[in-house]
Amino acid sequence: MILEIADFRINPGQQAGFEAALTQGLAQVISRAQGFKGAKVNHGIENPERYVLQIFWETLEDHTVGFRQGPLFPEWRALIGPFFAAPPQVEHFTLVIGP
Amino acid sequence: MILEIADFRINPGQQAGFEAALTQGLAQVISRAQGFKGAKVNHGIENPERYVLQIFWETLEDHTVGFRQGPLFPEWRALIGPFFAAPPQVEHFTLVIGP
Numbered sequence: 001m002i003l004e005i006a007d008f009r010i011n012p013g014q015q016a017g018f019e020a021a022l023t024q025g026l027a028q029v030i031s032r033a034q035g036f037k038g039a040k041v042n043h044g045i046e047n048p049e050r051y052v053l054q055i056f057w058e059t060l061e062d063h064t065v066g067f068r069q070g071p072l073f074p075e076w077r078a079l080i081g082p083f084f085a086a087p088p089q090v091e092h093f094t095l096v097i098g099p
Numbered sequence: 100m101i102l103e104i105a106d107f108r109i110n111p112g113q114q115a116g117f118e119a120a121l122t123q124g125l126a127q128v129i130s131r132a133q134g135f136k137g138a139k140v141n142h143g144i145e146n147p148e149r150y151v152l153q154i155f156w157e158t159l160e161d162h163t164v165g166f167r168q169g170p171l172f173p174e175w176r177a178l179i180g181p182f183f184a185a186p187p188q189v190e191h192f193t194l195v196i197g198p
Contacts, residue, residue, distance in 0.1 A: 003141050005151060019195055026196065040197025042102050045159065046190045052104060054197075060144065091145045096118055097125065098139025098153075 001037060002060050006053040007089040008080075015048065018083040022053070025079040029072050030055065035062025049085060060092055100136060101159050105152040106188040107179075114147065117182040121152070124178040128171050129154065134161025148184060159191055 010018050019041075026039050035058035044050035057063045067073055109117045118140075125138050134157035143149035156162045166172055 002144065005141070023196055038198070041195050042104070042192035043195045044190055044192055045101065050190070051195075052192060091143055091149070093141035093143055093151060096140050096142045096150075097122055099137070 001095075002057055002063075003093045003095065004053075004055040004057060004063050005091060005093060006055070008051040008053065008084065009047075009086045010049050010051065010083040011085045012049055014083050015043070018051065018080065019043075021079045021083065022051070025076050029076045029079070030067075033062070033067045033070075033072055035059055035066060063092070100194075101156055101162075102192045102194065103152075103154040103156060103162050104190060104192060105154070107150040107152065107183065108146075108185045109148050109150065109182040110184045111148055113182050114142070117150065117179065118142075120178045120182065121150070124175050128175045128178070129166075132161070132166045132169075132171055134158055134165060162191070 008018075022041055026041075030036055030039060037056035037058055039053065039055045042052045042054075044052075055063070057067075107117075121140055125140075129135055129138060136155035136157055138152065138154045141151045141153075143151075154162070156166075
């Protein structure tokens with residue numbers, strides 16, 4: 001299992017719309033992806049325009065190839081892309097300490 | 100409950116030492132802090148010098164006041180600080196979507 005961490009900066013004042021889009025995108029798009037194992041979204045206290053999305057994938061390629069190069073990615077981006085104030089920063093991680 | 104996300108960039112080739120320091124620091128220092136509710140550490144796949152530490156705290160002030168201004172913080176920094184290639188980036192978050 002690997003972890004995708006996506007760091008989003010959205011336009012000011014659009015939190016409610018962005019959270020609704022994320023909720024819809026996770027439930028209706030991401031959840032249909034091969035290898036999807038779960039997700040959570042955290043919202044910044046110091047920076048209210050910052051959101052951190054964490055998605056667990058069975059393998060790295062489930063995200064980078066299966067999802068990013070497949071038909072679901074444009075659906076997902078169409079939902080959340082309009083809120084971005086900057087390009088998302090996305091990297092992948094392994095768990096080294098913790099549950 | 101709030102989430103602290105700390106983003107670390109360490110010096111190349113020091114992964115084993117840094118992971119040992121983190122393990123020791125979490126077990127012997129952070130775990131003694133008031134309001135500490137759990138932690139995990141993820142290691143970058145694209146950037147092997149990047150680590151993301153997530154710590155759950157009962158309240159924001161348990162971290163920013165109780166821990167950061169108390170006697171445990173210098174102990175923690177003495178363990179992990181020598182590995183830093185850049186100042187850590189630390190912010191706090193609430194959970195908006197997820198388990």
